Every structure is written in structure tokens, then in C-alpha cells.
Amino acid sequence: MAQTEAPEKLVGVSGELDALSLEGACDYYHNYLNTFQIDLPLSVSFINRILFEKIRELPQHAKMLFEQAVKSAVQLANFDPQILRIGVDAGICPGATTVIKVLEGTHVEAPTFEELRKAPFKYLGDDIRRVCERVLKRNPMAVRFADLLLYVDFYQGLPPSAGLDVFKCPKVLQPLWAKRLFNHHAALGDVVAARPYWEIVAEQINDPLTLSRAAEMFHRAGNTPKALDLYEKALALDPLQRPYALRLDALRNPFTPDHSLVETKRVVIYLYSYNKGQVLAETLESLSRCAIGPARIKILLNGCTDDSLAVAEGARALFPQNELEIINLPVNIGAPAARNWLLAQPATRESEYVAFLDDDVTLQPDWLAHMLTVAESDPKIGNVGCKVVFPGRFQLLQYLYRHVSMTHEDAIRVSLPTAYQQYDIGLYDVIREARVVMGCQHLLRVASLADAPTFDIRYSPSQIDDTDHDLQLCLAGWKVFYCGTVTCVHHQGSGTSAKSKLSLASQGSIMGNDIKFHYKWYERKEELAKLDSLGLNA
Structure with a gap:
């Protein structure tokens, strides 16, 4: 494999845009507009990237995107004279001169x-x-x-x-x-x-x-x-x-879920947990209020030393009509291996669909009907995810969906999981194809697992394994879909999000996985590049 620069050198959206050619930067920005409603950090980053170029010599497509970025930035920052001045200088919003003076x-x-x-x-x-x-x-x-x-x-x-x-x-x-x-x-x-x-x-x-x-x-x-x-x-x-x-x-054309699928499709629901007895209890309580028909439930306890086993045993009373099995491992084997252990269960082969749930979620009562309906709409759909939000009176979007945003020599990246600082007001209540969906609640078609049978344990103890698995599915010809009519409240403190509670050491582990991801996929970057324009030709 050719030697590449360390991918951590390209920090954030600005760093990624700066590393790309003009054409690459335009594709990057256009992909974002196909994915999310524009936000201020992205529009400003793209403006700064374009200002490296000779504006008068920009190709028409770049001029169009630059104008869109400037208009968006001005609309998002009506009281920032620096941004307003860019709009004035570009001849896009000359009326802002008075505002700047005030x-x-x-x-x-x-x-x-x-x-x-x-x-x-x-x-x-x-x-x-x-x-x-x-x-x-x-x-x-x-x-x-x-x-x-x-x-x-x-x-x-x-x-x-x-x-x-x-x-x-x-x-x-x-x-x-x-x-x-x-x-x-x-x-x-x-x-x-x-x-x-x-x-x-x-x-x-x-x-x-x-x-x-x-x-x-x-x-x-x-x-x-x-x-x-x-x-x-x-x-x-x-x-x-x-x-x-x-x-x-x-x-x-409002989406209508087929609730009968919950009763007719063979589904197994898998959860794995590590020392989160209280939140696991709340998650199982939430699941008990959901319409899951005869779905089987299996809970893997990942070397827990708290009261998680008692919590799981007590949950049997919540599901009198469902088969519930507890797998109590003596050590914590990490998230990817826990997923693989569950997928290796006979119940997987005996089912049509596998649903994975994190141990710290609040579920929408009819989630399974929605996700099954999307999956059944196309036999090539291998995975269905949903809208994920933080808890709160006004629910901040945590994760929607991703595409491959960059296959550069120095970094292979997937896009941000959601636009910066946007709340769930309904804009993303849609059904659409994606490349990656959130792993805290998703539905896998068992048939697709023949092409991606395991989650990669090199990402242990957690993070990126679900992203990696979705890309494996896509490259094998399966589709990944986002079902925005389902909302999952994820009470997480993991990841590097705006509300992350992780220590610097833990965040370092996640960034280490970014490097592993880059080198794993480097030799297949041309294949990944074919996935990076999702929606551009729609």
C-alpha cells in the first residue's frame, strides 16, 4: 500500500475542504446540500475555501455554489458584519451596508x-x-x-x-x-x-x-x-x-406503516450492555411499551459487575408473550464482538430480520412496523436506521445518516451525522436512501449478513464498527435506508458530539479508530468514491 499522510492532520470540515481541489470541494459542498439543511459553519468553511481561488475565473457550477453559500451565511448571521461584508463585496446582498454601519x-x-x-x-x-x-x-x-x-x-x-x-x-x-x-x-x-x-x-x-x-x-x-x-x-x-x-x-404523500408486518415477520431483537443497570432497566421498560409482536429478545451482558443481571432477569415479567434469553459473559468483549456473538446465535439464522438496540434508548412505540415497512419495500434494503435525538424539551438532532464525503490520499471520511446544532422540528421526517445510519437502533435483513457477516473487532471497544459494516453492505450491492418517521431518544454520553461526556483519553480512542478506518479502506478508496455522490443526480 502506498504511504499516506496521517489522516488526523485534516481537522474538521475546513481542513477537509482545504485539502480538496476546487472540483472536489464543490462536490463536497453539493453533497452536503443534498443531505442536510445548510448551517453556518459549513457555509463559512466553503466560502473561505472558494476565496482561495480567483473568483472571476470560477466555473459556473462553483459560482452557483459560492453564491448559495454566501446567501445562506448572510441569512444565518444577520448581525455579523464580517459575513455581511462578504455578501456586499460579492454583490449578493448590497442592502446589508446599512446594517453593517448600525x-x-x-x-x-x-x-x-x-x-x-x-x-x-x-x-x-x-x-x-x-x-x-x-x-x-x-x-x-x-x-x-x-x-x-x-x-x-x-x-x-x-x-x-x-x-x-x-x-x-x-x-x-x-x-x-x-x-x-x-x-x-x-x-x-x-x-x-x-x-x-x-x-x-x-x-x-x-x-x-x-x-x-x-x-x-x-x-x-x-x-x-x-x-x-x-x-x-x-x-x-x-x-x-x-x-x-x-x-x-x-x-x-405521508408514509403509512404496515402494522401487520410486526406479527408476520420473524424478528429477533438484540441488546448488549456493560454496567448500565439503571439505564438498561429504562430501555427494557421502553421496549415493553412497543408493538413488537412475537419477536424474540436476547440480552448480552458484557462482563457486567453491577446489578445488570438482576435487571435483565426482572425484565422477563415485562415480556410475558416473548421469548427472552440472557447471555451473561464473564468479561467485557467490546461492542463489535458483542454484536458478533449475538449474530452467531441460532435465532439469527431462524429470523428474517435482526434489530439491534443500544442499552440507553427511549423507543417510539410503533418503531418496528415503520422499519419493517421500509425494509419490505425493496428486497435489496439490507439495513434500516432512524432519526436519533438527544433528550430534552427541545430535542437536538444527534444522528440522521451519512454518506462517503471524502476519499482523499490523506483521509477517507464519512460525512457528519447531522447538520450543526439543528433541532428536531420535522424537516427530516422523511424516508431516504443513505450510506450509513446510526447503530443505536437499526434493523438488519438477515439475508444481507451473508455479505457482511461480522462487525470488525479492530474498532473495539466501540465506535465506527456500525459505519464500517454499513459500507460493507453498500459495496456488496445492498441498500441502507433512513426511516425518519421513527425517532429514537439516545441518552448517550459517548462519541464526540456536542453533548459528549467522554474523557480526553476516551475521545483519543475514537480518533484512533478514525485512523484504523482510513488505513483499512485505503486500498478500496476508488470503490468508496463511487458512493460519495448520493443524491446528486436525484
Whole structure:
């Protein structure tokens, strides 16, 4: 195998875009637009990548994507003069000049602001909030501090802070601030709080991001015709955003699960757990409230030293009509090997489908009917996953689906599992093909396991083994599907997500798996490259 650079050198989306050619960067960005609603970090990263080029000499496709990125960034950051100035300089939003002047004229304590905006919300959010509130008390017209405070609130999944009560928005910016507040509430999914602001701003809205949020607000309120109208307008304004087209189709043709499949299909449900007695009990309680028909249940205890065995034994009473078996291993063999141990059970060969559930999930009661219906729609579907969210009043998206985003000499990567800091408001309640879905709740067709019989134990103790397995299925000709009509609440502290609770050492183990993934797939990168344009020709 040829020598390659260490893949950890390409850090984040910006690093990946910088490593790609102009054509590769454009494909990367276009793939993202086919996958998720655009977010500020991605649009800004792409803008910065394009600014390396001679703008006037860009090919037409690159110009189109650059314009879309600038428009999106301006719409997502109405109160950031640096971003607004890019829009003005590009000739895309010349009207922003007045806004820039007001923002600069009301800006105070600039060094403090710059320090705050660079601070990580994940670790210092409460500190940033306190400083912003103090500055606003001294300077009630400090627009950029008010805007930053609202960003912290959104990051933490909160309504606007009481500290904003003292903010006095300059008159010329009041329509933009009302739109900002509408988007804050609507993007959280707070329909009641968002509606009054919509009445203020409705006549002036002509950007697709706001229209899409308004569409979901009306759909949640029961007015689907209005939602369709708003999504049609959003898609007309930004036809590159494929999620709008998929959502339009889903609203016009609602998905109907076949509940009879739960009774007629042979299904075995597998769970594995390590020292999570309490959350395992909650997961099994949640499963007991689900319609699973005669499905068999098998629980593998991965060298547990807590009360997990007693919890599993006690769960027998929850499933009087189902066969339940407990496999109590003396040592923790890790997640991939635990999956393989379960797949080696005779129940796998005797079933048509295998469902894997993590030990820390809250399940939708009719999940199995939905996922079976998707699987039965095409005999080549080998795996079906679902929408995964964090717990909370406003549920932050944790994982939707992925595609192969990069097959560079220096790194082989799959895309992000969800857009940055988006909440579950309904946009992703669709059925679509993917390349990778989340392993905490998914349904495997047993026939597909002939081509991918095991999960790779080199990724022990956890992480990436499910990604790797889905790619094996795809390269063998099977399809992976996302069923967004099923929502799984994943009470996890693993991974490197915004809410991860892992130590640096544990995160290092995950990053080590990224390197293993790169070198494992390097010699097949041309095959993977054929998977990286999912949806571009749809």
C-alpha cells in the first residue's frame, strides 16, 4: 500500500475542504446540500475555501455554489458584519451596508466580544451568558452582545434569556431582530412562542431558511396546506437544498406503516450492555411499551459487575408473550464482538430480520412496523436506521445518516451525522436512501449478513464498527435506508458530539479508530468514491 499522510492532520470540515481541489470541494459542498439543511459553519468553511481561488475565473457550477453559500451565511448571521461584508463585496446582498454601519456604530467592548466569540459554548456557555448580560446592562443597545447571548441560548436549547429584557434594539434593525427571534423559537420547535413573531415578519420573509421553519411550525399546528406552500417557496428560492424537496414529497404523500408486518415477520431483537443497570432497566421498560409482536429478545451482558443481571432477569415479567434469553459473559468483549456473538446465535439464522438496540434508548412505540415497512419495500434494503435525538424539551438532532464525503490520499471520511446544532422540528421526517445510519437502533435483513457477516473487532471497544459494516453492505450491492418517521431518544454520553461526556483519553480512542478506518479502506478508496455522490443526480 502506498504511504499516506496521517489522516488526523485534516481537522474538521475546513481542513477537509482545504485539502480538496476546487472540483472536489464543490462536490463536497453539493453533497452536503443534498443531505442536510445548510448551517453556518459549513457555509463559512466553503466560502473561505472558494476565496482561495480567483473568483472571476470560477466555473459556473462553483459560482452557483459560492453564491448559495454566501446567501445562506448572510441569512444565518444577520448581525455579523464580517459575513455581511462578504455578501456586499460579492454583490449578493448590497442592502446589508446599512446594517453593517448600525452594527459597527453600536458595538462596544470589542476585545471582550472577540474573546467571547472564540470561547467554546460547550464548556463556557454559562460564563459567556453572564458576561453578555453584564455588558447589556451597561450598554442596552449592544446588538452584537444580544445576538451572541441568543446564540448561547440556542446552543443550550433554551428560550431567549431573561438577560435580553434590557436590550433596546435600534429601530432600523427591529425587523431583523423580530425575524431573529422567530427563527430562534421556530428552529427549537417552540410553535407557541414562534407564532407571534411570524405575524410581525411574515410579509417581509423571502429567505428559504426562515420559510422552512415557518412551514414546520404550520405543519405542527395542523395546517399542512400552508406548510406545503411555504416549502414550495423555500425550494424555489434555493433549489439546491434537497431536504426541502424530500420534505415536500413526504408531506404530499405521508408514509403509512404496515402494522401487520410486526406479527408476520420473524424478528429477533438484540441488546448488549456493560454496567448500565439503571439505564438498561429504562430501555427494557421502553421496549415493553412497543408493538413488537412475537419477536424474540436476547440480552448480552458484557462482563457486567453491577446489578445488570438482576435487571435483565426482572425484565422477563415485562415480556410475558416473548421469548427472552440472557447471555451473561464473564468479561467485557467490546461492542463489535458483542454484536458478533449475538449474530452467531441460532435465532439469527431462524429470523428474517435482526434489530439491534443500544442499552440507553427511549423507543417510539410503533418503531418496528415503520422499519419493517421500509425494509419490505425493496428486497435489496439490507439495513434500516432512524432519526436519533438527544433528550430534552427541545430535542437536538444527534444522528440522521451519512454518506462517503471524502476519499482523499490523506483521509477517507464519512460525512457528519447531522447538520450543526439543528433541532428536531420535522424537516427530516422523511424516508431516504443513505450510506450509513446510526447503530443505536437499526434493523438488519438477515439475508444481507451473508455479505457482511461480522462487525470488525479492530474498532473495539466501540465506535465506527456500525459505519464500517454499513459500507460493507453498500459495496456488496445492498441498500441502507433512513426511516425518519421513527425517532429514537439516545441518552448517550459517548462519541464526540456536542453533548459528549467522554474523557480526553476516551475521545483519543475514537480518533484512533478514525485512523484504523482510513488505513483499512485505503486500498478500496476508488470503490468508496463511487458512493460519495448520493443524491446528486436525484
